[in-house]
Amino acid sequence: MKQAKDNFSAQANEYAQFRPGYPQEMFEWLFSYCSGYKAAWDCATGNGQAAVNIAEKFEIIYATDLSISQLEKSLNKENIIYLQGKAEEPDFENDSFDLVTVAQALHWLDHDRFFTEVKRVEKNRALFAAWGYGLLTTYPEIDELIHTFYKDIIGPYWDKERQHIDNHYSDIRFPFEELPCPVFAMHYNWTVEHMMGYLNSWSAVQHYINTNGSNPVDIIKDDLIKTWGDGERPVTFPIFMRAGIITK
Numbered sequence: 001m002k003q004a005k006d007n008f009s010a011q012a013n014e015y016a017q018f019r020p021g022y023p024q025e026m027f028e029w030l031f032s033y034c035s036g037y038k039a040a041w042d043c044a045t046g047n048g049q050a051a052v053n054i055a056e057k058f059e060i061i062y063a064t065d066l067s068i069s070q071l072e073k074s075l076n077k078e079n080i081i082y083l084q085g086k087a088e089e090p091d092f093e094n095d096s097f098d099l100v101t102v103a104q105a106l107h108w109l110d111h112d113r114f115f116t117e118v119k120r121v122e123k124n125r126a127l128f129a130a131w132g133y134g135l136l137t138t139y140p141e142i143d144e145l146i147h148t149f150y151k152d153i154i155g156p157y158w159d160k161e162r163q164h165i166d167n168h169y170s171d172i173r174f175p176f177e178e179l180p181c182p183v184f185a186m187h188y189n190w191t192v193e194h195m196m197g198y199l200n201s202w203s204a205v206q207h208y209i210n211t212n213g214s215n216p217v218d219i220i221k222d223d224l225i226k227t228w229g230d231g232e233r234p235v236t237f238p239i240f241m242r243a244g245i246i247t248k
Contacts, residue, residue: 020133020198020237022103026184027053030243033127033179036098041121043087043114044105047073048080054101055079064090088113092121099127106130106172107164115175124248128176131241133186134165138235141227149199149220157207168240176244186237192228195235196221 037058042051045063047070055061055077064083065071074082085091087102088110100118102109118128135150137143164172199205199217208216
């Protein structure tokens with residue numbers, strides 16, 4: 001049995017403040033494949049970044065996470081119920097949900113156990129979707145600096161599950177009736193301060209700090225500030241997704 005990991009409690013503030021949100025057109029696409037809009041479950045919700053969008057369409061959302069610290073930073077809506085717990089051990093009845101989602105977290109889960117529970121708690125012909133994003137892109141000289149930081153400086157500190165992100169979840173066995181997914185992306189204009197805040201939300205950065213007692217972002221800080229310049233820069237996060245219909 002895979003051991004559950006909590007990699008984001010220590011940097012819950014940075015996660016809530018600096019992690020990107022998801023585009024509305026992606027949720028509209030998801031909603032178009034839902035057979036009903038009564039109840040949804042957002043697994044490994046973090047602070048509810050996906051749940052708040054789903055709440056615009058569904059009557060009730062159950063948003064669960066392993067981390068109490070993350071849930072304490074949750075984005076509140078009247079129809080979202082936040083619960084602490086493992087995604088692989090949900091305390092929900094059979095055939096409860098029209099939609100189950102996992103945003104930027106499927107790689108942390110015990111896939112076989114989780115997918116068994118997804119099939120149990122979802123209704124027949126309900127939708128399951130898991131998505132994530134890898135390295136951002138901006139200007140080439142900044143991309144090169146971020147890539148060096150990602151691979152060479154903190155590369156050894158990534159958990160092995162990070163490979164699923166790098167592989168866009170293509171290496172995860174997907175037991176549902178899979179749908180072809182459009183390409184979505186998140187677009188922002190960020191200052192260098194926001195960029196550094198985002199880097200500090202990475203789990204490998206926290207692992208580096210725990211091991212070495214220093215922050216690896218400081219290694220590239222001066223070069224990043226110099227290369228970035230004043231003001232904002234456009235930043236793009238390509239999204240990858242796997243989605244499918246539950247059949248019983």
